[in-house]
Structures are given as structure tokens and as C-alpha cells.
Amino acid sequence: MPTGIHDFGSYLPGPPVPATFFFTEEELASPIAANPLFKAPTTRHHVTSERAADMIAAAARPMFDRLGTEPAGAVDLLITNVMLPDHPITGSGAETARLLGCTPHWIIDLHNGGCASFGYMLKLADTMIGSGAVRTALLCNVQNGAGQFFSQPHVRKSPYAAVAGDGCGVAYLSATGGAQLMGASVIHAPEYAPDLGLSGTRKYWEPGTEELMVSFPPDKLGDIIERGNRLVPEAVTDVCKQIGVATEDIDVLITNQPNKMFLQNWRQALGVPAERHIDSFDDYGNLYTAGVPVTFERALRAGSVADGDLVVFAGFAHAGDMASAAAVRWSG
Known part of the structure; x- marks a missing residue:
């Protein structure tokens, strides 16, 4: 039976942040600000006090509600990819499981992959589901660098900083049903x-x-x-x-x-x-x-x-x- 994706969830922290948080109107009209590589989006969202695990829980709980299931007993494999992990040693996976009330057989803090990590996580989960090692998987992607990293007083004036936003996306997979991978x-x-x-x-x-x-x-x-x-x-x-x-x-x-x-x-x-x-x-x-x-x-x-x-x-x-x-x- 092919791996199926049942649903997605997302969470965006705080109110929208305008481009003027980074630059004045005059600076936004400058040639470098108009460069397609650095052109700032109209808005973005910034993390303030949320931990990555909190963001994952906020994205995942409504998804599980829609699916009519509780995370406890419904997550065999939990994979996270977080730009700035909550803890440099323990990562964010175990805390995420605690907040969701589940005890997966596998918790993987997948730190590599960056912007390519979702496809990478899909392939990893599909391999493990196909092998029979797990039947269900929760994939969690967190970007939390805009509000904590790119918003530093001097860094935020860099042309790289204004394009970054924060948010979290999750997906729930299983060995039965769902959209076929x-x-x-x-x-x-x-x-x-x-x-x-x-x-x-x-x-x-x-x-x-x-x-x-x-x-x-x-x-x-x-x-x-x-x-x-x-x-x-x-x-x-x-x-x-x-x-x-x-x-x-x-x-x-x-x-x-x-x-x-x-x-x-x-x-x-x-x-x-x-x-x-x-x-x-x-x-x-x-x-x-x-x-x-x-x-x-x-x-x-x-x-x-x-x-x-x-x-x-x-x-x-x-x-x-x-x-x-x-x-x-x-x-x-």
C-alpha cells in the first residue's frame, strides 16, 4: 500500500510585519531593494516568544481535530526540521511529542535539508512506512529565524533580512488512505x-x-x-x-x-x-x-x-x- 498524506496544518506567529520594519520608504525605493534577489515581500510574520515546539503544536492540533483523531497513539514517527532548534543539544522533537501527548517509536530531529527538507522528510517517512517499521508519521517544518535572527538591530538592515518570515507547516502521513505519494x-x-x-x-x-x-x-x-x-x-x-x-x-x-x-x-x-x-x-x-x-x-x-x-x-x-x-x- 503506498504512503498516503492525509492533511496539512500551518501556523503563522503574530500580526503581519511590514517592510518598513526593515527599511524606510526611501530605502525601499533604492536600486538594491528593487533587485529581484532582495525585493522585500509586502508582509511577513515574526516569532516573538514562541518555541518551535509550541509552533508545531499550534499547527498540528487543528489538523488532528479535522482528522478526528488524537495524537496520542497516532504518531509512530515524528520528524522535525527547525531553523533554530529550541535547545542545541536536545532539539525540538521530544518537547513536541510531550506537548502533543504522543510517544512515537521514532523521534528524528532532522537538522539538515533546510528549504529542501520537506521532500527529504517525505522520502524518509515513505521508506520507513514501506519497510513496515512505522505506520504513521508527523512531519514538522519550522522557520523561526526572522524574529530571532534577522531582526537584530544591525542585521535587519541587511538586504537578506527583509525577505525572511516565520511560520510552521506540518503534514500527517500513514500506510493507509490519504493522497498517494x-x-x-x-x-x-x-x-x-x-x-x-x-x-x-x-x-x-x-x-x-x-x-x-x-x-x-x-x-x-x-x-x-x-x-x-x-x-x-x-x-x-x-x-x-x-x-x-x-x-x-x-x-x-x-x-x-x-x-x-x-x-x-x-x-x-x-x-x-x-x-x-x-x-x-x-x-x-x-x-x-x-x-x-x-x-x-x-x-x-x-x-x-x-x-x-x-x-x-x-x-x-x-x-x-x-x-x-x-x-x-x-x-x-
């Missing part, structure tokens, strides 16, 4: 991992007043953009070949939401019209790891996905060290 593809390119780091001279755990932020080597930006343009279509094309369809046959394409430039380039490369590539960037910004499940959940509630639609989820991570795609025949 048809195939998944994961591409690893570990040689590119060193091209993403943190700015500054101190280690992140060392004391100091220097603000740290995500950093890309300036001389590698062109290469990173090329990887991003290439990797998502490559992963999507691979999963479409697995299931014997052309990329043009995709009914709904859901990708991570880094910026408008990547979104346009991806759909053009795949031959997917703009109306079939869901764009949530202006409302939520770059949700990083949570971009795919949150965007899809909101599209579901808006009625933009019909039963029988071929849905493809895709994304690339960091500076291009991973990409993933997964195809689902939606029903539910």
Missing part, C-alpha cells in the same frame, strides 16, 4: 556545503556582542544563483520521470519561496504556468524550511487544489548542497 527525489551536493556560513569572527556559542547572520561568500553568489536555478528543475524532472509524466502535466507546483526571481525561473524551466505555481512570497516572505508545507496548506484552504490534481513539492537548500522533489496525487 507517487515518488520522491533527493539530490545531495555536499561539495557546496561550505558556501553557507555565519558572518563574523566568533563561534556562535562564544560570548560576545557581535551580531551573527547567514553569510554567503561574495565571489560565490553567481554560482549559488546558478545552482538554485538548476537544482529545483532537476529534482522535479527526476521525480516526473519516475512516475512517467511530463513536467508540463503538473497541476500544482509548490516550491520553497526564496524570491520572485527563482520562482519565475523554475516555472519557466519546467513549463508550468504561473497560475499553477503557487506563490506565497508577498504574504509570508521566505519561510525557508516551512515554505513548502505552509504554502500548500494555505492553497488547500483557499480552494486552489482539487481532488485528482498532480501536486509536486520541491525546493533547494542553503547554497545548493541539497534539493528535493516529491509527487502526490491529491485527494482529501
